[in-house]
Amino acid sequence: SQQGExxxxxxxxxxxxxxxxxxxxxxxxxxxxxxxxxxxxxxxxLILIRSNEREKHSGRLRVTLDTSKKSSSxxxxxxxxxxxxxxxxxxxxxxxxxxxxxxxxxxxxxQP
Amino acid sequence: xxxxxxxxxxxxxxxxxxxxxxCSQTMGHxxxxxxxxxxxxxxxxxxxxxxxNSTEKGDLSSESTVSRIRTEHFPxxxxxxxxxxxxxxxxxxxxxxxxxxxxxxxxxxxxxVL
Numbered sequence: 001s002q003q004g005e006x007x008x009x010x011x012x013x014x015x016x017x018x019x020x021x022x023x024x025x026x027x028x029x030x031x032x033x034x035x036x037x038x039x040x041x042x043x044x045x046l047i048l049i050r051s052n053e054r055e056k057h058s059g060r061l062r063v064t065l066d067t068s069k070k071s072s073s074x075x076x077x078x079x080x081x082x083x084x085x086x087x088x089x090x091x092x093x094x095x096x097x098x099x100x101x102x103x104x105x106x107x108x109x110x111q112p
Numbered sequence: 113x114x115x116x117x118x119x120x121x122x123x124x125x126x127x128x129x130x131x132x133x134x135c136s137q138t139m140g141h142x143x144x145x146x147x148x149x150x151x152x153x154x155x156x157x158x159x160x161x162x163x164x165n166s167t168e169k170g171d172l173s174s175e176s177t178v179s180r181i182r183t184e185h186f187p188x189x190x191x192x193x194x195x196x197x198x199x200x201x202x203x204x205x206x207x208x209x210x211x212x213x214x215x216x217x218x219x220x221x222x223x224x225v226l
Contacts, residue, residue: 004184042217043155043204072159079178090215099145099170100215102155 012109019076020081021106023089024069030092032065033100034074037086046074046087079110085097115139118218125193126226131187134223135203144186145215146170146178147202155202158225161186193225 090100116137157170
């Protein structure tokens with residue numbers, strides 16, 4: 001069953017604006033990860049936040065985690081055209097199988 | 113840049129053909145995974161491996177099979193392809209033995225079965 005669920009499904013903003021994507025999950029986690037996928041390509045790991053962390057930064061990325069609400073957000077500041085991609089959150093599988101469970105992703109379009 | 117490679121990049125074949133999707137990584141990772149992804153949808157784990165001679169089925173049932181004879185190689189085979197197998201197949205690997213460490217992905221194989 002789907003563990004992570006991103007919101008919104010699609011987001012279009014102007015270059016230079018900030019983009020915020022949200023992720024909700026259902027079961028307890030060890031960590032939550034965000035990945036980026038360019039059209040027709042594999043996923044690239046962006047950032048990992050552990051269950052005992054509340055906020056993490058990496059360059060223009062800021063991730064928050066609220067384990068009481070089972071939710072996370074990814075903020076991309078000062079967006080660029082190259083940020084156009086799909087963004088997925090991923091958590092540990094609730095069904096016992098190894099590997100990460102991914103949501104359907106947020107498709108982000110940066111208008112030049 | 114991840115050192116994990118998938119071939120072919122695109123594959124269009126007829127129904128009933130046997131196919132093998134190749135995945136190799138040069139990072140010495142023990143854990144490897146196969147995910148299936150339809151356009152605009154989430155990734156579904158179909159197979160994974162902890163190391164040589166280890167293969168496990170994932171969350172999504174799949175008619176494909178995998179093998180892990182060498183650490184760096186994790187091929188996926190479909191004995192008789194059908195149109196329902198049309199999808200993108202993504203191979204990934206991870207470094208640490210601990211659960212849920214970050215994954216490194218290949219570029220994927222886009223499979224179309226006619």
